[in-house]
Amino acid sequence: MLSTLATIQDQQLANGGFPYQSGEQARLDSTSWAVIVMSAFEGTDESCARGRSYLRSQQAADGHLSISADQPRASWPTPLAIMAWGRAPHFHQARDLALNFLLDFSGFHYPKGDTSILGHDSSIIGWPWIAGTHSWVIPTAMAITALQVSGIMHHQRISQGMSMLLDRQLPHGGWNSGNTLVFGKELLPLPECTGIALQALAGNTEKHLIVHSLTYLLDQLPRLRTPISLGWALLGLGAWGLKPEQTEDMINESLHLQKRHGPYSLPSLALLLCAAWAPQGFHSFFTAPLITSSSTLRGAKT
């Protein structure tokens, strides 16, 4: 797995950013993921600093970071950049500007309507993928996580976001991308959405409220080997103290599947490494001791 870290590090571009796939231009989501995972390791300070500087150079005046300069509404990478800046010296101003943006930013919400058409409460405020559209599970969970790993543990927006996630939980467990029931039919749960939502709710939610979702994810885990679903499933379960003993094997199996799928994107590789090394979910990745070159996977969990 250390070779995977080296693969990520080797993709850093001259401007400090990282591409989504090797050979492409720098992207903010990829750069954020690369910095997040590298910052857990000793000896990566210079690469991380260059990555963080690149992120800062792309920040808009109001604090947001969009996926492309000509798509300012697509501000969903902002939480990732906040986590990449983390508590690193010299980037507090950029991070705080982004945090303020995030706290002022919400999706398009409207009064709860006819529940025979849409089951969820559309009035509960969360975060959208794209400015001006409705709030959905993944961007809301990522925003909550970014606020919390930045030290903002309690805030009205976090409470609202958690209420929104609980409201969007499917009656039989798990999360779809955001809806629950449409025309009276319960939608099907998705592992990636379920893992992200579970890790965002951990620590602030009573377990009995999400136990069906944990059951769903544990049931799905044996067959999950694609990086996004496996990575978020492991982080979601880990956040609730259910990180499986076979984590390293599962991640290695996923990495080997690149022979079938081709090289994974940089965010996918970084997510797998986060899932491998985070002792207890994504939050713990930001507080765990730095990993040295002699660390083993299991050593890193302690």
Next chain:
Amino acid sequence: MPHSTQDIENPTISRRELLRATLIGGGLALSGFSLLQWIKGPLLTASTFIGKANDYQMDIAHIIRHGLQELGITRTVLTEKRILLKPNLVEPHRSSPHINTHPLVVRGAIEAFLSLGAASVVVGEGPGHRHDTLLVLEESGLGDVLYEDRIPFRDLNMMEGISVPNLGKQTRLTTLTFPRVVQEVDWIVSMAKMKTHHWAGATLSMKNLFGMMPGIFYGWPKNVLHQEGIPQSILDINASLKPHFAIIDGITGMEGDGPIMGTPIDAGVIVMGQNLPAVDATCCRIMGIDPSRIPYLKIADQWLGPIQELAIEQRGESWRSVQVPFALEPEIPAHHDLRLG
């Protein structure tokens, strides 16, 4: 569209056209022609092909090759063409294969296009509901087919984009951003599933192109397009992207609460054509739906293509001979009054 009989143009009527219509419109009564058609010029026509296919074990490549031949798409047309196949993999679940374009139909199209001289085939999709596109490939079964056939796949949700003017002008969007791969291919083929849809009435080759729009710019599930209006967005995408061909998997379709939660229905057909509104209108008739009551098809008529029966030359089977009325849900407003009279 490049292969239709008339270039795309905006369906709005100029003042001069309106004056002309006012002066002579009162007495105009041409059978089969609306006043608007008379004003705008000659009737758009197109051909569609319906092939029978009772199950997925049939020689689907042969059916598609036959359809291409019937539609006049010869080796000369396809030689050296780089083809993008865009199946519908909106939200695959192993327990519900009828949600998605069947992988063996995709394989049939790959074989057909390559055997007729295409330079390359690439498959791409930007699943509407799912972030994990690799899992989508695995759960749909398409991953096995592409791996065995050594066909590349592109995750359109995550791809860098190119922005073009919005030629449809039905939404407020001034530009549309398509995945970069559209610059790397010569033909875009919409490979949809024959399904009812709880917001749009029916989802076929035109609606399938929502999956061309990258999630990184439009969100999951294409939030910007839903916000702008589904029928309007369908029209803008089709007018701006100008897809080249459609193949509809109607061997097993979905009726009722589509596009995800409906039930499977065996229609036993593959429908094809170069003009997407014509293909979708033909599919509607097979499904027992009046295409002129599907809002986006109604607006597309005589702009992006024909939807009237008289304007569509039918090759292969007749739609009447294969018609299988799809169940419509009374509690779904978009299904009201769709039934073909």
